[in-house]
Amino acid sequence: MDKITLGPMPYMSVMPTLLVGANVKGKPNYMTAAWATVACMVPPMVCVAINKARYTAKGIEENKTFSLNVPSANHVVETDHCGLVSGAQVDKSGVFRSFYGRLNTAPLAEECPVNIECRLFTSVDCGSHLLYVGEVVEIHADRACVTDGKLDIAKISPIVYAQSAYFGVGEHVGKAFSAGTKYRKK
């Protein structure tokens, strides 16, 4: 390969498309986000990077709770809308129907097949963004998206985010902790 340098950039190959739910001034608000992942197995934690200036950041700071909601590909318009407008200017509480789980201040989007309900564990001040780390207190899921007790990606139809565009999940290319058994030293 002919390698070239592109300079430092906030690059990631593929990301999840999510809606961060937070109550701000007592009202549910949803913000589109993709800079999120799992942070810990025991206890289960997730993290999400949010620009300090965001309306959602105010809600997380206020309540120390938030949610990560997984929209399906058929909700791409509503999902992208939540990234185009700020809760400071537009009331987004009606874009999705909200319900609450174990916490009272982490709104969960009914139309999303999976909802990750979180209690703030800590946050890291990285510069323009705060990296919020939350302990997962409950996973809520659409019963129709669960197969043999497990979340089923084919039924959830999550949205992959990459290079400013939304994609579906593509073809199966291998099983983890299995495909590598075919490896032979060169």
Next chain:
Amino acid sequence: MDKITLGPMPYMSVMPTLLVGANVKGKPNYMTAAWATVACMVPPMVCVAINKARYTAKGIEENKTFSLNVPSANHVVETDHCGLVSGAQVDKSGVFRSFYGRLNTAPLAEECPVNIECRLFTSVDCGSHLLYVGEVVEIHADRACVTDGKLDIAKISPIVYAQSAYFGVGEHVGKAFSAGTKYRKK
């Protein structure tokens, strides 16, 4: 939707499949990881969650540098292999050819079309895992995967990780900061 609860779990809808590069005892080592994302825009940062017991964690602690390498779908066997065996038992320095960029201790995998070179910014002790946050000091890319100065996902062919399996990137379902303009209040 008929929502049910599944209990707290370290769940994320879709994740990037990556190889974390670190020098351990002076030798390059690569570990498969998917719990990673962007942590900040300015300065550019990424983060990755790694089990404390991992050999890779020793290298990051030792050198305060690491890399995130993006393998293509055609390297799924080598990629999964690096998640099946530990550097503590098996020398993985020959699975990929290594090169170095701006830092002297963050090995970069030549065969991966994109390499994210990082200097450790901080780490968060979450329990079983440490969440390493690194400042991106350089992005290295295969010239053949760059179109009009930008990284091209169709050429990179990254691997999506979800429910213990590897997938390709699927069909385009919308443009970010654009699809939402079609939203009309219900």
